Amino acid sequence: VRIEVLCTGDELLSGATADTNSPYFMDGLLAQGERVSRATIVGDDRDAIARVFGEACARADVVLVCGGLGPTSDDVTVEALAQAMGVPLVEHAATLARLRARFERVGRTFSDNNARQARVPQGAQVVQNPVGTAPMLVLTLGGCTAFVVPGVPDEYRLLVQDEVLPRIAAVGSASGTRNVVRVRLLRTIGLPESHLDAKVRDIARAHPEVGFAFRTVAPENQLKLWVCAPSAEAAERLLEQVAAQCAAALGPHLFGQGEAASLPQVVLTGLEARGHTLAVAESCTGGCLAEALTALPGASKVFWGGVIPYEARLKTAWLKVPAALIDAQGAVSAPVARAMAQAVRASAGSDWGLSTTGYAGPGGGDAREPVGAVYIGLCGPSGTSHERHVFHGDRERVRRFAAFAALDALRRHLG
Numbered sequence: 001v002r003i004e005v006l007c008t009g010d011e012l013l014s015g016a017t018a019d020t021n022s023p024y025f026m027d028g029l030l031a032q033g034e035r036v037s038r039a040t041i042v043g044d045d046r047d048a049i050a051r052v053f054g055e056a057c058a059r060a061d062v063v064l065v066c067g068g069l070g071p072t073s074d075d076v077t078v079e080a081l082a083q084a085m086g087v088p089l090v091e092h093a094a095t096l097a098r099l100r101a102r103f104e105r106v107g108r109t110f111s112d113n114n115a116r117q118a119r120v121p122q123g124a125q126v127v128q129n130p131v132g133t134a135p136m137l138v139l140t141l142g143g144c145t146a147f148v149v150p151g152v153p154d155e156y157r158l159l160v161q162d163e164v165l166p167r168i169a170a171v172g173s174a175s176g177t178r179n180v181v182r183v184r185l186l187r188t189i190g191l192p193e194s195h196l197d198a199k200v201r202d203i204a205r206a207h208p209e210v211g212f213a214f215r216t217v218a219p220e221n222q223l224k225l226w227v228c229a230p231s232a233e234a235a236e237r238l239l240e241q242v243a244a245q246c247a248a249a250l251g252p253h254l255f256g257q258g259e260a261a262s263l264p265q266v267v268l269t270g271l272e273a274r275g276h277t278l279a280v281a282e283s284c285t286g287g288c289l290a291e292a293l294t295a296l297p298g299a300s301k302v303f304w305g306g307v308i309p310y311e312a313r314l315k316t317a318w319l320k321v322p323a324a325l326i327d328a329q330g331a332v333s334a335p336v337a338r339a340m341a342q343a344v345r346a347s348a349g350s351d352w353g354l355s356t357t358g359y360a361g362p363g364g365g366d367a368r369e370p371v372g373a374v375y376i377g378l379c380g381p382s383g384t385s386h387e388r389h390v391f392h393g394d395r396e397r398v399r400r401f402a403a404f405a406a407l408d409a410l411r412r413h414l415g
């Protein structure tokens with residue numbers, strides 16, 4: 001099925017609003033084995049919308065139009081579509097009655113402007129919108145079916161999910177072109193996107209029938225594999241084979257597969273599988289580690305708690321890190337990170353102690369360490385280790401990367 005998207009609205013062209021509606025539709029389509037071949041954005045200009053709509057209908061079997069269905073004079077989409085179809089606007093009595101009743105129910109005055117939303121291109125099929133005032137329209141122009149939905153994201157999503165996607169699935173089945181799509185998300189850390197690409201390039205070349213898409217969700221780099229096949233079994237088989245090859249190429253950088261396998265979740269699951277527990281001592285991350293872990297249901301089974309000895313004196317008072325060690329080595333140093341991890345483990349009585357100490361910036365740093373330097377200490381059943389990282393970027397980025405690097409250190413030790 002050839003499918004196009006047409007979004008209307010000046011706010012989408014001025015940068016005031018990003019088009020987040022279309023990706024929602026595209027995700028849903030992909031799950032049905034279909035893809036959009038072209039997406040266009042046009043401002044609130046009746047002639048431009050009419051022209052682009054006509055062109056899209058000439059190319060595609062299905063066009064999804066969104067936005068500009070409101071009651072105000074800058075909402076011109078419906079007029080533009082009627083113009084492209086060469087038909088007049090007519091009043092849709094059932095929609096008008098429904099709008100009047102809705103206004104009455106909430107005690108609002110019904111105006112001529114509101115009545116505009118009941119005017120539809122002659123011949124349109126009207127689908128009621130259960131959460132808003134503008135109805136969805138189904139139009140035909142030549143051999144193309146157009147679905148017209150409001151731009152308000154809540155209304156858009158509901159109508160796309162309940163009304164548009166099932167209708168497109170029916171078009172696909174009727175034309176016998178339906179395929180099954182299966183997607184696998186591979187999640188890596190500590191590997192720049194270009195390196196990730198290089199590691200799997202040969203596998204991608206050997207499997208042109210598999211889609212490879214890269215995405216950064218800092219500090220992760222993700223690889224989405226997708227296949228489109230005539231049956232679910234064939235799609236799964238191919239995906240399994242290619243994912244296994246990628247996993248071998250990515251080695252320990254691959255920390256999980258699938259939407260649910262976030263790094264904090266993988267760490268919690270790893271601890272739980274071993275019956276182990278964790279306590280943390282956070283300096284530069286200031287609670288980010290504890291936040292990432294406690295955000296997950298079931299964290300209390302393995303995460304016992306943490307301290308934030310931000311000031312050097314509290315590293316001594318709370319964790320007994322010798323003041324002389326801090327003076328001699330600096331608060332941002334390997335010996336201090338190790339001492340913090342050992343102390344928090346001993347004081348909590350947990351299996352693991354994990355610590356962070358670093359310069360998040362933008363100021364700070366000292367003669368020994370620059371802004372962005374972070375030490376991670378890890379103390380567990382078989383001893384103590386540490387890592388040094390230097391992260392670039394603003395304060396928020398350094399703190400986030402530091403927290404994830406600490407979780408990743410623990411994940412790799414859990415094996």
Ligand code: ATP
Pocket residue numbers: 007008009011012017018019020021022066067068069070071075132133134149150151152153
């Ligand atoms: P309404 O009936 O409420 O007027 P509408 O169909 O006229 O709906 P618009 O006026 O174009 O929709 O947009 C309504 C809201 O939805 C605005 O806040 C707009 O920024 C947002 N919106 C419109 N299109 C998109 C889009 N493609 N992605 C994300 N948000 C959008």
